[in-house]
Amino acid sequence: MTIAAHAIKTSNDTRGDSTRTRILDSAEHLFSECGVNGVSLRTIVAHAGVNTAAVHYHFGSKYGLLEAVFARRIVPIAKERLDLLAKCHQNPSLPPLLHQIIAAFLEPGMTGRHGGATFARLRARLAADASEETRSLLVQYFDDSSGQFLKALAKALPNLPATDLYWRFHFMLGTMVYTMANPGRIQALTKNECDPSDMDASLAYLVPFLAQGFLADPIPKAPIMLKSYKNNNKPKP
Amino acid sequence: MTIAAHAIKTSNDTRGDSTRTRILDSAEHLFSECGVNGVSLRTIVAHAGVNTAAVHYHFGSKYGLLEAVFARRIVPIAKERLDLLAKCHQNPSLPPLLHQIIAAFLEPGMTGRHGGATFARLRARLAADASEETRSLLVQYFDDSSGQFLKALAKALPNLPATDLYWRFHFMLGTMVYTMANPGRIQALTKNECDPSDMDASLAYLVPFLAQGFLADPIPKAPIMLKSYKNNNKPKP
DNA sequence: GTCTATAGCTGGATAGAC
DNA sequence: GTCTATCCAGCTATAGAC
Numbered sequence: 001m002t003i004a005a006h007a008i009k010t011s012n013d014t015r016g017d018s019t020r021t022r023i024l025d026s027a028e029h030l031f032s033e034c035g036v037n038g039v040s041l042r043t044i045v046a047h048a049g050v051n052t053a054a055v056h057y058h059f060g061s062k063y064g065l066l067e068a069v070f071a072r073r074i075v076p077i078a079k080e081r082l083d084l085l086a087k088c089h090q091n092p093s094l095p096p097l098l099h100q101i102i103a104a105f106l107e108p109g110m111t112g113r114h115g116g117a118t119f120a121r122l123r124a125r126l127a128a129d130a131s132e133e134t135r136s137l138l139v140q141y142f143d144d145s146s147g148q149f150l151k152a153l154a155k156a157l158p159n160l161p162a163t164d165l166y167w168r169f170h171f172m173l174g175t176m177v178y179t180m181a182n183p184g185r186i187q188a189l190t191k192n193e194c195d196p197s198d199m200d201a202s203l204a205y206l207v208p209f210l211a212q213g214f215l216a217d218p219i220p221k222a223p224i225m226l227k228s229y230k231n232n233n234k235p236k237p
Numbered sequence: 238m239t240i241a242a243h244a245i246k247t248s249n250d251t252r253g254d255s256t257r258t259r260i261l262d263s264a265e266h267l268f269s270e271c272g273v274n275g276v277s278l279r280t281i282v283a284h285a286g287v288n289t290a291a292v293h294y295h296f297g298s299k300y301g302l303l304e305a306v307f308a309r310r311i312v313p314i315a316k317e318r319l320d321l322l323a324k325c326h327q328n329p330s331l332p333p334l335l336h337q338i339i340a341a342f343l344e345p346g347m348t349g350r351h352g353g354a355t356f357a358r359l360r361a362r363l364a365a366d367a368s369e370e371t372r373s374l375l376v377q378y379f380d381d382s383s384g385q386f387l388k389a390l391a392k393a394l395p396n397l398p399a400t401d402l403y404w405r406f407h408f409m410l411g412t413m414v415y416t417m418a419n420p421g422r423i424q425a426l427t428k429n430e431c432d433p434s435d436m437d438a439s440l441a442y443l444v445p446f447l448a449q450g451f452l453a454d455p456i457p458k459a460p461i462m463l464k465s466y467k468n469n470n471k472p473k474p
Numbered sequence: 475g476t477c478t479a480t481a482g483c484t485g486g487a488t489a490g491a492c
Numbered sequence: 493g494t495c496t497a498t499c500c501a502g503c504t505a506t507a508g509a510c
Contacts, residue, residue, distance in 0.1 A: 035272070035366060037272060038368070050476090050477095051477060052504080052506095053475095053478085054477085055504095056506075057476080061504080128361045128365040128420070138420065138422065142422070143426060147426065162430075163430060164442065166427045167439075167442040167446070169426075170415075171412040171416070174411045174412040174414065176411075178410060181367075183372065183375065185376065186403055189384065194403045202404075204456055205405075208453050209405055209453055210408075213447065215449065216449035219442060279484085279486090287494085289486080289487080289488095290487090291494070299487095
């Protein structure tokens with residue numbers, strides 16, 4: 001069965017307590033908590049109340065299970081992103097277009113609608129994983145919608161060179177993934193005043209920060225600048 | 238032996254080819270490439286040309302080896318950060334103080350002086366890992382210098398409320414870690430025009446982006462705003 | 475489709491010679 | 493300090509009864 005077929009089959013399972021669904025839920029939770037290599041199938045099946053054979057019957061292997069966990073959430077997230085993007089437009093009664101686009105990109109994956117903090121942390125783990133299998137999962141599901149957002153951002157920032165735009169998009173992914181991963185450092189430093197697991201608060205602070213970053217002047221192009229920007233690139237204060 | 242003692246002992250090993258050092262180098266490389274749970278001690282010792290007993294003799298366990306790998310790099314990184322911070326000051330012939338501070342924080346960990354991209358990726362992996370052991374490693378070694386940088390940033394941004402500052406510091410960590418992790422998405426999207434493994438280029442684009450983000454207006458404080466910033470928080474364009 | 479039982483490996487850790 | 497040989501717990505995957 002293909003990954004997409006897994007996703008469709010799963011999303012049609014509205015009962016929510018079938019063997020398949022319970023395995024997916026347990027796997028999502030434990031992969032997220034312990035990492036894919038940090039948890040055994042035995043632990044997953046014990047948590048789901050099934051046996052090891054069930055996993056191999058439904059998903060073929062541990063990696064097949066990971067694909068299914070991933071596909072179940074990612075297809076609706078990508079769809080919602082594009083839906084929200086289609087609704088973005090200039091209007092004096094709305095926030096600036098740039099803010100709308102950034103929010104359309106970030107919200108679907110970060111709020112609770114698609115697996116919430118659990119799936120978000122799993123995505124963060126996969127992003128730090130460089131293996132070919134993992135990387136292909138991310139590229140396969142995200143690159144299409146990313147391209148659409150890059151186009152929309154380019155249109156909203158007509159004076160920004162493509163290279164600068166790409167870098168800033170990359171930085172946006174970084175803030176998103178790191179916030180979702182929530183390593184706990186900022187809580188420790190601030191005595192829980194800042195809590196990245198509160199995705200609404202995270203977005204409220206993140207969107208304006210990123211929008212402002214996107215609006216920075218492009219950096220000068222001369223190659224020498226790349227090694228000595230400190231003495232040459234002075235944006236107006 | 239304590240972690241600090243490991244670090245000191247290692248940093249005094251100037252020959253660079255002792256058993257200890259070869260194990261540390263191999264482990265750093267393979268932990269970085271495959272994840273701590275993704276590589277076995279057998280693979281590490283084969284790569285280092287030693288036997289499994291050597292690891293247990295010198296480091297006690299696989300986790301002890303991870304600690305030693307981490308401590309060897311992190312102590313000099315934290316020191317260099319503070320050294321660079323001490324040199325930051327207002328001067329018309331230099332870039333803005335804010336840029337200097339951000340660069341002082343980012344450079345030591347991202348450029349090639351302390352393990353380079355290899356150790357950087359390992360740090361990114363550990364950041365995505367939520368286990369108590371891993372988290373304590375990061376907190377233990379980084380929180381002191383982070384506090385000093387927060388103070389310096391607060392002084393450079395006297396009108397920014399502490400909460401906003403903390404969030405933006407958190408976002409800065411995200412861009413740093415994600416760039417170091419370099420999941421390859423931006424290369425794929427841009428046909429290698431942007432290459433996050435080029436740390437000089439990364440810093441050239443990253444520092445101005447972050448500085449601009451730090452300079453954004455603080456978000457309004459009313460709790461309601463956290464859930465509906467989209468209709469209420471409109472920074473000037 | 476679901477289960478039990480187990481095959482077949484690989485893992486971290488250690489004992490004990492030198 | 494360094495090595496070989498080994499223990500045994502834990503893993504994924506499968507065979508085969510029901």
